[in-house]
Amino acid sequence: MTHARVPALVFIVALALVALPDSRATVAADGQRQVGPPRVVTVPRDPGVQSPMRRDLARVQAIIDARERGVDYAPGEVLVKFHDGMSPVAQQRALSTLASKPRVSSLEWHGPVALLRDETQKDARVLAQQLGARPEVEYAEPNYILRLTPRDTPVPLDVGELQPAAAPNDPGYSAQWNLSSLDFPGAWDINPGGSADIVVAVVDTGVTVVNQTIAYPIWNGSLNQITTVNIPFTISPGMSAARLTRPRDFAFLFIAGGPVLDMDGHGTHVASTIAETTNDNARTAGIAYNTVIMPVKVCTGYWDEQILRSMANIPGRAGENDPGCFISDIVDGIRYAAEQGAKVINLSLGGPNQSNSLRDALTFAVQRGAFIAIAMGNNFQDGNDTNYPAKYAETIQGAMSVAAVGRQLGTRAPYSATGSYCEIAAPGGDRTPGPDNGLIFQTTVDEPSHTSNSPRFDQFDVFGITGTSMATPHVSGLAALIMSQQRGITPAQVESIIRDSAHDIGRPGKDDEFGYGLIQPRTALFGKGIRK
Amino acid sequence: MRIIAKALSTILVIAIAAPPVLAQTADEPSSQQPKPAPPPKPQTKPVIPRPKPKPGFAAYGLFDYEQMAASDTFNAIFDKSSLTGFGFGAEGVNLYGGLFARVTFSRSSETGSRVAIIDNEAVSLNIPLDLTLTTTEAAGGWRFAMDRLRKYNAYGGAGVLFVSFKETSQFAESADDDKETFTGYDFFGGIDATLAKYLFAAAEVQYRIVPDALGEGGASQDFGETDLGGFVFRVLFGFRK
Numbered sequence: 013m014t015h016a017r018v019p020a021l022v023f024i025v026a027l028a029l030v031a032l033p034d035s036r037a038t039v040a041a042d043g044q045r046q047v048g049p050p051r052v053v054t055v056p057r058d059p060g061v062q063s064p065m066r067r068d069l070a071r072v073q074a075i076i077d078a079r080e081r082g083v084d085y086a087p088g089e090v091l092v093k094f095h096d097g098m099s100p101v102a103q104q105r106a107l108s109t110l111a112s113k114p115r116v117s118s119l120e121w122h123g124p125v126a127l128l129r130d131e132t133q134k135d136a137r138v139l140a141q142q143l144g145a146r147p148e149v150e151y152a153e154p155n156y157i158l159r160l161t162p163r164d165t166p167v168p169l170d171v172g173e174l175q176p177a178a179a180p181n182d183p184g185y186s187a188q189w190n191l192s193s194l195d196f197p198g199a200w201d202i203n204p205g206g207s208a209d210i211v212v213a214v215v216d217t218g219v220t221v222v223n224q225t226i227a228y229p230i231w232n233g234s235l236n237q238i239t240t241v242n243i244p245f246t247i248s249p250g251m252s253a254a255r256l257t258r259p260r261d262f263a264f265l266f267i268a269g270g271p272v273l274d275m276d277g278h279g280t281h282v283a284s285t286i287a288e289t290t291n292d293n294a295r296t297a298g299i300a301y302n303t304v305i306m307p308v309k310v311c312t313g314y315w316d317e318q319i320l321r322s323m324a325n326i327p328g329r330a331g332e333n334d335p336g337c338f339i340s341d342i343v344d345g346i347r348y349a350a351e352q353g354a355k356v357i358n359l360s361l362g363g364p365n366q367s368n369s370l371r372d373a374l375t376f377a378v379q380r381g382a383f384i385a386i387a388m389g390n391n392f393q394d395g396n397d398t399n400y401p402a403k404y405a406e407t408i409q410g411a412m413s414v415a416a417v418g419r420q421l422g423t424r425a426p427y428s429a430t431g432s433y434c435e436i437a438a439p440g441g442d443r444t445p446g447p448d449n450g451l452i453f454q455t456t457v458d459e460p461s462h463t464s465n466s467p468r469f470d471q472f473d474v475f476g477i478t479g480t481s482m483a484t485p486h487v488s489g490l491a492a493l494i495m496s497q498q499r500g501i502t503p504a505q506v507e508s509i510i511r512d513s514a515h516d517i518g519r520p521g522k523d524d525e526f527g528y529g530l531i532q533p534r535t536a537l538f539g540k541g542i543r544k
Numbered sequence: 545m546r547i548i549a550k551a552l553s554t555i556l557v558i559a560i561a562a563p564p565v566l567a568q569t570a571d572e573p574s575s576q577q578p579k580p581a582p583p584p585k586p587q588t589k590p591v592i593p594r595p596k597p598k599p600g601f602a603a604y605g606l607f608d609y610e611q612m613a614a615s616d617t618f619n620a621i622f623d624k625s626s627l628t629g630f631g632f633g634a635e636g637v638n639l640y641g642g643l644f645a646r647v648t649f650s651r652s653s654e655t656g657s658r659v660a661i662i663d664n665e666a667v668s669l670n671i672p673l674d675l676t677l678t679t680t681e682a683a684g685g686w687r688f689a690m691d692r693l694r695k696y697n698a699y700g701g702a703g704v705l706f707v708s709f710k711e712t713s714q715f716a717e718s719a720d721d722d723k724e725t726f727t728g729y730d731f732f733g734g735i736d737a738t739l740a741k742y743l744f745a746a747a748e749v750q751y752r753i754v755p756d757a758l759g760e761g762g763a764s765q766d767f768g769e770t771d772l773g774g775f776v777f778r779v780l781f782g783f784r785k
Contacts, residue, residue, distance in 0.1 A: 198717070201715055202671065202715045497669055497670060498667060498668060498669060498670060501667060505660070505662050505667055508660070508662040508663070509660045509662070509667075512660070512661075512662075537669065538658060538669070538671065538713075538715065538720070539658035539659050539660050539669040539671060540658060540659055540660065540661060540761075540762045540763045540766070541621065541658050541673050541711055541713055541720075541722070541762045541763065542614075542617055542618075542621055542673075542675065542711055542722075542758065542762050542763060542764055543709070543711060543722050543758055543760065543761050543762045543764060544711070544720060544722050544761045544762045
């Protein structure tokens with residue numbers, strides 16, 4: 013063999029090694045060849061447990077971006093649902109159609125839905141359209157931001173001047189027309205407050221679960237700089253620590269094991285309607301006052317955003333918008349609540365955008381045995397657009413959309429949205445007959461002024477608010493009582509009981525304003541005999 | 545040989561024909577074939593008709609098992625569609641021939657649960673419900689003597705029912721409990737047996753109709769059932785003279 017032929021021979025051998033098929037290659041389910049053993053990508057179902065992903069910086073940036081762009085979704089964020097069985101290779105193939113060529117490993121999983129953050133394309137609708145056209149993708153949608161549905165600023169109630177009612181003896185009960193006019197005392201005669209094994213998840217701004225002072229950076233308007241402040245937090249006096257279970261924060265500081273903190277008051281007000289301690293000669297009464305609350309924080313308010321901005325060294329104050337709730341966080345919250353055994357889930361939030369991932373999360377929760385009450389929305393006077401996820405309730409047996417009535421029980425609250433998807437009505441309050449008489453009063457945290465340089469969240473009082481947010485927990489509380497009374501009852505059966513026992517108001521039969529009518533708690537719990 | 549054959553054939557004919565001839569009675573004309581004697585008739589006692597019954601009275605205790613017509617309603621509330629009850633009655637017998645008239649009282653009670661009706665299925669709400677039915681019957685009929693079975697009589701009749709319906713529930717308010725009396729009617733038939741001189745027992749089947757007693761509310765409205773009657777199997781035990 014000549015010297016010239018040896019290099020040629022080596023080259024040919026090398027070429028053969030590269031070109032010839034590898035005997036270890038396998039064929040993936042989608043027909044793509046893989047070299048080496050199939051790669052198994054572990055999709056973290058609960059990234060907060062497996063890895064404490066710090067999403068707070070990305071979140072606050074998304075909030076700021078959304079506000080600046082005037083959009084109702086997180087810029088550059090899209091939720092992607094791949095068809096079942098799609099391998100990581102197939103998923104990558106779909107993602108590769110985007111200009112930024114994101115990697116599968118960069119996806120953030122929220123149950124079966126992946127969140128993609130694209131820094132180069134901020135219009136999430138474009139991303140959703142591009143990905144939605146892929147055969148590997150079942151659906152893709154922007155990560156919309158929903159809003160809570162309180163109507164107005166909380167009005168404090170001076171319970172000191174009120175006389176305790178005969179039953180219950182909470183002094184604020186005298187102002188709780190919503191409970192007395194629906195004969196909740198009659199319902200309590202049958203079922204006194206439900207039972208402690210029924211867990212109601214409040215998917216909202218949270219309910220504070222610690223008595224703790226935490227140092228957070230906030231913007232100091234006086235000093236014109238970010239300073240670290242010791243901020244005290246306290247559990248609501250209307251809700252003992254023993255009645256708060258398995259709390260989880262998906263919105264503020266996404267660190268597994270971190271406390272849930274309500275810095276807005278909305279979540280605590282809702283939770284108090286459902287389950288505030290009753291007949292303790294203090295403050296106000298709750299409906300299912302023996303049940304347990306699962307605080308699930310999926311929405312941020314002014315102070316959450318303020319702290320997140322300061323953590324990101326972004327100077328200035330946060331925006332004055334209502335609290336925002338990312339679809340991805342709501343999906344996480346609903347799935348978490350269902351997986352953790354919540355029998356009732358309260359969603360006092362909504363928005364005008366459809367979301368398949370949110371619909372799928374609702375279906376998942378109902379299939380896991382959770383009844384879901386959802387606010388209809390407060391936009392009747394602002395165009396009355398269809399609200400989601402309330403719209404999905406009409407096709408999910410076990411989820412109910414809730415409209416609001418005022419103190420004149422047969423009259424829809426002027427803000428309460430209407431539509432064919434309206435299923436039931438409950439008191440949400442209005443300003444009749446007097447300016448404050450028709451509010452829904454409940455114990456909640458006294459949110460500090462937004463200009464405060466030293467906020468504190470250990471001050472509680474009774475505040476009156478209106479909104480379909482306030483109507484929804486009436487249905488959640490009633491559902492909790494029903495589930496306490498008959499173990500094993502399904503969410504669909506709970507819906508049937510609430511619907512069939514409702515008092516028909518408005519036009520005869522189901523209508524767009526009140527659905528099947530006004531809830532009747534005692535009738536629902538008392539049921540039917542032979543002739544009556 | 546011919547003579548012997550002829551003699552043998554004659555003997556043979558005689559042997560075949562002789563027994564029937566010998567069997568004939570002496571009365572039979574010897575010129576006719578005697579008829580076979582008829583089989584002897586069984587010796588039966590002559591039927592002595594019952595003496596004409598005298599008017600009398602009866603008093604008895606009774607047990608009812610009623611299968612309710614409103615079966616879906618009762619299944620929903622009580623997990624069963626039947627009721628049992630006890631009572632008593634009095635009867636004037638043989639008023640005219642087999643004519644009788646009677647008045648009976650019976651009471652049934654049962655405890656169940658209030659329910660929610662969802663897609664025609666009952667879901668218990670674990671609230672106790674008590675039902676009491678008190679039935680008063682005024683009836684008449686005819687009793688048929690069975691001559692060959694002297695201890696037994698068959699009877700049938702019809703009557704008017706007054707059914708007191710009382711329903712109470714735990715946690716009921718004043719308007720929730722229910723008490724009302726309904727009118728209906730029944731048809732019945734049975735057999736009674738004399739056990740001793742004055743003792744008797746009877747088994748009876750009734751068909752009761754109590755129309756429009758149910759169906760205006762509650763579970764009966766959901767199931768569209770209006771009849772508080774049904775089929776009753778009754779057992780009586782008492783004395784009569």
